[in-house]
Amino acid sequence: MGVVIAVLSQKGGTGKTTTVRTLADVLRRVSLDVLAVDLDPQGNLSDYFDVDPEASPTIADVLAGRAAAAGAVHGGVIPSNLQLAEAELAIAGKMGRELILRKALKDVRERHDVVLIDCPPNLGLLTVNALVAADHALLTAEAQYFALQGVEQALEVITLARDGLNPDLEWLGVVFTIADLRTKHSREALASLREHVGGKLFTASIRQSIAYAESAERAVSILDHRPDLGADYVALAEEVLDRLGLASSRRRVRSLAEEMAAA
Secondary structure, three states, X not given: OOEEEEEEOOOOOOOHHHHHHHHHHHXXXXXXXXXXXXXXXXXXXXXXXXXXXXXXXXXXXXXXXXXXXXXXXXXXXXXXXXXXXXXXXXXXXXXXXXXXXXXXXXXXXXXXXXXXXXXXXOOOHHHHHHHHHOOEEEEEEEOXXXXXXXXXXXXHHHHHHHHHOOOOOEEEEEEEEEEOOOOHXXXXXXXXXXXXXXXXXXXXXXXXXXXXXHHHHHOOOHHHHOHHHHHHHHXXXXXXXXXXXXXXXXXXXXXXXXXXXXX
């Protein structure tokens, strides 16, 4: 059965969707079968993967019970659109509303090595559903002074989900994104985060660059658009696989990093 990772952040603009897209790209390049689930009504992940805006069914249909998750996969992605906001309102009044996504993903987690869930940029019902469905939670934190506050709020929600509904949920760690470590601001934010979360902070940090917006606009992986920047995510993928205990896949990512460095 595949491992399910919920990628979340307390707010938007932290590189969360780029992290899901690029981790999926890296893991697929080392022969892992990865399913990406867009759980954000904005549908940015779906756009980044260049899924047809008219693709149907979507995750909204899955949550509403109109479609099975396996039937909503389009090119390795279960896409989203603004209908998901309506679906969230609809499930809010249902019994067991926090368990809907977990039940819906049972059929697909058996078919994939890794399922990455791109959560909305808030800590509401959809994010709780993702945490209840997941084995691990991965947080993204922007390189700014309020990063720690956002991480602490996200950790509170993770704890609530684990204590009340998903006792097997593990916190995978925090990745520092949109970082320019040449600036004092970024260095101080990183030091503060490291002081509070210790070993849960990934060693790999994601550098700030307009190239990420360019690659998203073109629906092209940063690994192809700017391999030098993509190397940050290759390093992150290696750490993620290490924490998941997937040694053979980690070695393949290391080989990929060496190939990219030599190119």
